[in-house]
Amino acid sequence: MEPLDASQVLPWRAGLAYGLLGLPLAFAALPLYVVLPHYYASDLGLPLASVGALLLLVRLMDAGAEPPLGRLSDRLYRRTAHTVLWVVGASALLLGGGMAGLFFPPVRGPWALAAWMVAGLLFTCLAHSLLVIAHQAWGVRLGGDTVQRSRIVAWREGPGLIGVVTASALSVAWGAGTMLGVFALALLAGWLALWQAPRPPFSAAPQEGHEGREPRYRQLWQPLTQAPFRRLLAVFLCNGIASAIPAALMLFFAQDRLQATSPQIALFLVLYFVSGALSMPGWLRVVRRFGLERAWLAGMLLAVACFGWAAALQGGEVAAFAVICVLSGAALGADLAVPGALLALLIERSGAQGTNDGAYLGWWNLATKLNLALAAGATLPLLQWLGYMPGSQDPLALQRLAWIYALLPCALKLMAAWLLHRLLIASRNPPQGVTP
Numbered sequence: 001m002e003p004l005d006a007s008q009v010l011p012w013r014a015g016l017a018y019g020l021l022g023l024p025l026a027f028a029a030l031p032l033y034v035v036l037p038h039y040y041a042s043d044l045g046l047p048l049a050s051v052g053a054l055l056l057l058v059r060l061m062d063a064g065a066e067p068p069l070g071r072l073s074d075r076l077y078r079r080t081a082h083t084v085l086w087v088v089g090a091s092a093l094l095l096g097g098g099m100a101g102l103f104f105p106p107v108r109g110p111w112a113l114a115a116w117m118v119a120g121l122l123f124t125c126l127a128h129s130l131l132v133i134a135h136q137a138w139g140v141r142l143g144g145d146t147v148q149r150s151r152i153v154a155w156r157e158g159p160g161l162i163g164v165v166t167a168s169a170l171s172v173a174w175g176a177g178t179m180l181g182v183f184a185l186a187l188l189a190g191w192l193a194l195w196q197a198p199r200p201p202f203s204a205a206p207q208e209g210h211e212g213r214e215p216r217y218r219q220l221w222q223p224l225t226q227a228p229f230r231r232l233l234a235v236f237l238c239n240g241i242a243s244a245i246p247a248a249l250m251l252f253f254a255q256d257r258l259q260a261t262s263p264q265i266a267l268f269l270v271l272y273f274v275s276g277a278l279s280m281p282g283w284l285r286v287v288r289r290f291g292l293e294r295a296w297l298a299g300m301l302l303a304v305a306c307f308g309w310a311a312a313l314q315g316g317e318v319a320a321f322a323v324i325c326v327l328s329g330a331a332l333g334a335d336l337a338v339p340g341a342l343l344a345l346l347i348e349r350s351g352a353q354g355t356n357d358g359a360y361l362g363w364w365n366l367a368t369k370l371n372l373a374l375a376a377g378a379t380l381p382l383l384q385w386l387g388y389m390p391g392s393q394d395p396l397a398l399q400r401l402a403w404i405y406a407l408l409p410c411a412l413k414l415m416a417a418w419l420l421h422r423l424l425i426a427s428r429n430p431p432q433g434v435t436p
Contacts, residue, residue, distance in 0.1 A: 056377020070362020275329025299334020
């Protein structure tokens with residue numbers, strides 16, 4: 001397909017062709033970051049603190065690889081679209097194989113399982129990271145104004161929400177085998193669709209004679225020298241940790257605190273992510289009316305108002321939790337539509353679009369991985385230290401689980417909202433917005 005003009009509205013077919021790969025990439029994230037810790041702790045018998053510590057180790061190592069992977073993406077985009085597409089295809093094969101190995105380990109015993117989990121997660125997460133960065137870079141390079149960039153992000157995140165919903169239902173209700181089969185088909189469909197997506201501009205590789213290693217090294221770190229990027233990254237980190245904690249603890253909370261059945265847990269996940277998907281058009285209208293930063297701030301405050309009272313729920317209150325899932329899912333749309341659009345706009349204003357955007361995306365995804373690492377690596381050992389174990393019926397331990405699951409994320413969300421107002425809204429006069 002021909003390149004898309006920056007002033008041209010993205011047609012729905014073009015948006016779907018680009019965004020469909022977001023479905024399997026988000027699909028993979030839920031098993032890797034939500035289902036897998038519960039599976040290795042509850043089904044395979046690894047101690048909760050060990051699972052948390054190993055996840056922290058792997059995700060820190062994976063996070064450290066993100067900036068170099070971003071630079072690799074920049075180099076890929078200096079070649080041709082076919083080069084990018086074939087590298088995406090090879091990474092997809094590695095991702096599918098790694099997922100299968102993690103959920104069907106050929107080893108037994110705690111030490112062997114721990115080693116297998118670490119090696120398998122590193123292999124799988126690196127393939128997933130390269131796919132995510134390359135896919136994001138494709139969208140960033142399509143360009144456009146604030147609303148157009150929000151639409152591009154929405155086309156990526158919308159199918160991503162469908163992927164998470166599908167993974168939620170399949171992993172909880174039908175098991176890992178069915179989940180991985182559907183994932184493989186979705187990955188193939190997303191890769192084939194990307195061949196039909198509008199092509200971003202591909203720049204020729206710069207002359208290397210005068211560059212040397214030092215300028216490349218500086219290019220890797222260049223995004224962190226930009227104060228606007230550091231401010232945006234600080235907000236993203238704080239908000240991301242707040243969102244990652246409930247993701248890491250949701251299955252433990254639903255099973256042990258609420259005494260929910262597997263079909264009910266699947267329904268909770270579906271309600272949350274479907275509500276997020278349905279809210280996306282509304283958040284795009286909020287962006288058009290009030291600007292990106294204020295839309296994100298509204299989403300954070302809505303999330304706190306809707307989610308905090310989950311800490312007071314007792315066993316059997318599944319209907320009340322379903323309502324919480326719907327309302328907090330509506331707030332999720334802002335987290336999906338706004339940060340990526342803010343990043344794309346910042347990359348364009350810094351002059352890095354089409355030349356160094358992969359470096360920005362690498363640091364951005366490093367922050368995402370740090371969020372997930374800190375959420376699981378800190379809260380799982382903390383819960384074990386506080387007396388909670390999977391399957392526990394101790395009322396005090398379950399109350400502490402509820403506090404960590406619901407109240408700690410709300411406190412972090414409020415801190416993120418304060419940072420957003422202080423660093424991105426109050427410091428800009430007039431605030432960024434788009435005239436309706």
